[in-house]
Amino acid sequence: MPFESKGTDSGSIAARLRQRYLNLSSPFLKDVTLKKSPPSKLFQSVAPTEMEGDEQAYREFERGLDISSLDPEHPEQPKLKYELAEDYKSSKHCICLRSSTAYECDRCHQYFYGRLSEICEEHPQEFYLMDKRGCPFCNAPLELIKKSPISRETILKIEEAELPSDEDL
Numbered sequence: 001m002p003f004e005s006k007g008t009d010s011g012s013i014a015a016r017l018r019q020r021y022l023n024l025s026s027p028f029l030k031d032v033t034l035k036k037s038p039p040s041k042l043f044q045s046v047a048p049t050e051m052e053g054d055e056q057a058y059r060e061f062e063r064g065l066d067i068s069s070l071d072p073e074h075p076e077q078p079k080l081k082y083e084l085a086e087d088y089k090s091s092k093h094c095i096c097l098r099s100s101t102a103y104e105c106d107r108c109h110q111y112f113y114g115r116l117s118e119i120c121e122e123h124p125q126e127f128y129l130m131d132k133r134g135c136p137f138c139n140a141p142l143e144l145i146k147k148s149p150i151s152r153e154t155i156l157k158i159e160e161a162e163l164p165s166d167e168d169l
Contacts, residue, residue: 094122102148102155103132107140111148111155 006012017024022033095118102113117131134141148155 095120102152103145104148105135105140106144108138110137113152
């Protein structure tokens, strides 16, 4: 056993520390280093787990990967493990950068302009904070909101128009 004395008195603790560390008398803690010891037989006999084996295989793959040699003239570029086939065509389309549109709420019949919140098939984790998740006036769900038959300019004219006064009635 590497540590013969297992006592808790200061002398036995200091002896165990001297066995484990090289330069305990160093004025700075960061300069204290561990002694190199041969690996234990216990750790050599244990077979690596599946995850450790995968990690080791990946590290070997990384060591063989030379990024400086990746150029179009170099014919033997390393292939990644999970590359898609060249003939693979995705049916997903990106809606992230779509333009704003005029909408009308079927519940309160108010018009508003912007974008409705939708999940992009290509980027399902992306979301935009300014997208509407319901009617901004009555909180109606997206199912009750439809595209407006009139343009944004017409909606702005309606909103800026003067309302009739009580004298006009």
